[in-house]
Amino acid sequence: MVASIFLVALGSNRCGRHGRPRDEVAAALRLLGGRAAPIVASAPLGPSTRTFANSAVLIESDATPPELLARLKTIERAFGRRRGRRWGARVIDLDIILWSGGAWRSPRLTIPHPAFRARAFVLGPAATIAPAWRVPGSALTLRQLHARLTRTRAAPNRLRSA
Numbered sequence: 211m212v213a214s215i216f217l218v219a220l221g222s223n224r225c226g227r228h229g230r231p232r233d234e235v236a237a238a239l240r241l242l243g244g245r246a247a248p249i250v251a252s253a254p255l256g257p258s259t260r261t262f263a264n265s266a267v268l269i270e271s272d273a274t275p276p277e278l279l280a281r282l283k284t285i286e287r288a289f290g291r292r293r294g295r296r297w298g299a300r301v302i303d304l305d306i307i308l309w310s311g312g313a314w315r316s317p318r319l320t321i322p323h324p325a326f327r328a329r330a331f332v333l334g335p336a337a338t339i340a341p342a343w344r345v346p347g348s349a350l351t352l353r354q355l356h357a358r359l360t361r362t363r364a365a366p367n368r369l370r371s372a
Contacts, residue, residue: 216269216278217308217340218242219323219332221252223260226290226301231263234289234302241285242304244269247335255329260299266307266335275314275321279306307332313346322346330360 220238222231232249239246245268252262271278282304289302307323314321322345326332333356341353
């Protein structure tokens with residue numbers, strides 16, 4: 211099988227055996243290898259109140275998407291991740307976002323990741339390491355998606371009375 215490129219997003223908002231959330235993400239990046247984005251801080255989604263450390267990495271692998279997903283879940287368990295409340299505190303979260311093979315859909319895995327387009331904490335790091343990656347089903351690149359998501363909307367012009 212020819213090697214594929216995967217874009218994997220990483221996040222942590224709980225201390226673990228490697229230290230603070232930033233240290234957990236750094237340890238996972240070292241384990242995964244590949245080309246890593248800088249680690250950034252981001253506000254939590256959902257009920258969690260802890261700030262996240264996030265990054266992204268490009269990994270070259272001969273694995274199929276389900277095989278890579280199994281590897282990522284093994285890493286999460288080794289870091290102390292336990293299944294629990296959605297969007298709750300976690301030592302490490304590893305998600306396959308994109309795959310050079312295009313789209314993938316199975317009961318346990320959907321690529322592109324269904325929610326990544328609305329998440330600046332994924333698009334920001336991803337755009338730093340793969341800005342020209344065109345998203346399947348879209349003519350837009352990661353850089354363009356990030357710019358659209360994060361641009362500030364100009365205030366509407368108001369008519370002034372003379």
